[in-house]
Amino acid sequence: MPQKKKKMKLTKKEVESYRKVVLAERTRIIKELGRIEEAISDSSEKGEASKKSHSNHLADQGTDFMETEKNFYYASQEGHYLRSLDEAIERMDRGEYGKCSDCGELIGDKRLAAVPGARRCIECKSESEKNKRGRQ
Known part of the structure; x- marks a missing residue:
C-alpha cells in the first residue's frame, strides 16, 4: 500500500481561513485593551479624588490598588497575545504560517x-x- 505523503504546508485557502480568525481575534484583543485602559484610567482618577477627600478607608484604597494591578496584568497578557497574533500574520505573509x-x-x-x-x-x-x- 502506498504511504500517504505528509503535508508540509497549509494551502492558501487554509491560510486565508486562519487569517480571518487571527484578524477577528486581533480586533477583539484591541477592544479589550481599550476597555482595560479605560478601567485603569477610571481607577486612577478615583484614586486621585479619594486622596483629595481623605474619605476613603485604607482598605478601599488597597482594593482599588489591587484592581489597578490586576488590570495592568491583564493588559500585559493581552499585549503578549496581540504580539503573537501580529507575528502570525507576518508568518502568513512570508508563507511560514502553520x-x-x-x-x-x-x-x-x-x-x-x-x-x-x-x-x-x-x-x-x-x-x-x-x-x-x-x-x-
Whole structure:
C-alpha cells in the first residue's frame, strides 16, 4: 500500500481561513485593551479624588490598588497575545504560517484552531515548557 505523503504546508485557502480568525481575534484583543485602559484610567482618577477627600478607608484604597494591578496584568497578557497574533500574520505573509519554528513540521489543525498565534507544534511547545520549568 502506498504511504500517504505528509503535508508540509497549509494551502492558501487554509491560510486565508486562519487569517480571518487571527484578524477577528486581533480586533477583539484591541477592544479589550481599550476597555482595560479605560478601567485603569477610571481607577486612577478615583484614586486621585479619594486622596483629595481623605474619605476613603485604607482598605478601599488597597482594593482599588489591587484592581489597578490586576488590570495592568491583564493588559500585559493581552499585549503578549496581540504580539503573537501580529507575528502570525507576518508568518502568513512570508508563507511560514502553520510550520513549527522548532522542528519544521506542520502544526496540527486542532492546535492552530485553539491557539491561532501558535508558532510551535504541541510536542515542541510541551518540550519547551518542560525545559523552562527545569531551569526554574
